[in-house]
Amino acid sequence: MPTHRVSYLGPTGTFTEEALRRSFGDRVEPVAYPTIEDVLEAVDHGDVDLAFSPIENALEGAVLATLDALVHRFDLLAVAEAILPVHHQLLGVVGSSLDRITRVLSHPQALSQSRGFLRTRLPGATRVAVASTAEAARTVADANDPTTAAIGTMTAAHLWHLDVLASDIEDDPRNETRFWLLAKGRLPEPTGSDRTALACFQVTDRPGSLLALLSAFAARGINLTKLESRPTRTSLGAYLFVIELEGHVTDPAVASALDDLAASGVRAKLLGSFASARPRHREEAAPSPPPVPLDPSLPRSLHSPD
Numbered sequence: 001m002p003t004h005r006v007s008y009l010g011p012t013g014t015f016t017e018e019a020l021r022r023s024f025g026d027r028v029e030p031v032a033y034p035t036i037e038d039v040l041e042a043v044d045h046g047d048v049d050l051a052f053s054p055i056e057n058a059l060e061g062a063v064l065a066t067l068d069a070l071v072h073r074f075d076l077l078a079v080a081e082a083i084l085p086v087h088h089q090l091l092g093v094v095g096s097s098l099d100r101i102t103r104v105l106s107h108p109q110a111l112s113q114s115r116g117f118l119r120t121r122l123p124g125a126t127r128v129a130v131a132s133t134a135e136a137a138r139t140v141a142d143a144n145d146p147t148t149a150a151i152g153t154m155t156a157a158h159l160w161h162l163d164v165l166a167s168d169i170e171d172d173p174r175n176e177t178r179f180w181l182l183a184k185g186r187l188p189e190p191t192g193s194d195r196t197a198l199a200c201f202q203v204t205d206r207p208g209s210l211l212a213l214l215s216a217f218a219a220r221g222i223n224l225t226k227l228e229s230r231p232t233r234t235s236l237g238a239y240l241f242v243i244e245l246e247g248h249v250t251d252p253a254v255a256s257a258l259d260d261l262a263a264s265g266v267r268a269k270l271l272g273s274f275a276s277a278r279p280r281h282r283e284e285a286a287p288s289p290p291p292v293p294l295d296p297s298l299p300r301s302l303h304s305p306d
């Protein structure tokens with residue numbers, strides 16, 4: 001079977017590498033790059049066949065380094081997605097212990113996803129953002145300093161001969177990250193259970209433009225699974241919308257909704273169409289927020305039912 005060379009955020013031992021190997025096994029040959037921008041640039045330049053990058057985290061939301069680069073800088077298409085449970089380990093040199101740690105290195109996502117642990121167990125420690133969790137682990141091992149720790153994978157602990165000073169320190173055990181496999185200029189055929197991602201730029205700003213965007217899909221029974229606003233980078237207060245919907249971009253209903261949008265002054269940039277890693281229309285309802293005592297002058301609909 002031919003293998004595809006796939007760029008990923010390295011060095012070896014990152015969550016991205018784990019997700020790539022678990023999801024695609026020996027169909028891929030992972031090629032490490034030091035930053036997410038380099039990962040995307042590698043496929044854009046044709047140095048690799050595909051790129052694999054985190055796009056969304058259950059605790060932190062969009063991975064902006066990937067999302068913004070796809071919206072503004074590169075013309076790449078998501079052709080597959082994968083979801084990996086993410087459990088963070090606090091890693092230190094052999095002989096160190098939690099009470100000696102004064103500095104914690106990691107990828108910004110890992111530092112954010114472990115915010116609660118850092119606040120309660122290492123309140124005085126300095127947090128240092130580096131390019132990846134494996135980069136953090138390698139730096140700690142190279143420095144051989146018992147006062148510095150990294151947040152990273154169990155694989156990184158083994159690779160760099162580090163001790164696990166505290167395990168599973170993520171803020172919620174249900175933490176998981178979604179990744180996109182990205183290609184230049186070709187999309188997979190529809191599978192019947194696909195998702196499409198688009199960046200929608202409002203060419204003319206007028207009242208109800210977001211409503212028009214949403215209505216184009218609602219009117220055709222197309223379910224939206226994500227809506228995110230991001231700055232257009234043209235002026236303060238100007239935003240574009242990143243949406244994801246159930247369906248393939250070649251589905252007649254989706255194509256017709258896009259025609260409608262174009263006619264109403266929305267420029268849509270396709271970010272990908274791929275087989276969904278989640279079943280359609282998830283059964284479980286969103287958890288309801290805890291009841292909050294509210295100001296009695298507020299509308300009744302904001303009060304919890306008695």
Ligand SMILES: O=C(O)C(=O)Cc1ccccc1
Binds near residue numbers: 013
């Ligand atoms: O730095 C890594 O290991 C990555 O792959 C980025 C990342 C960090 C935290 C959760 C998911 C992905």
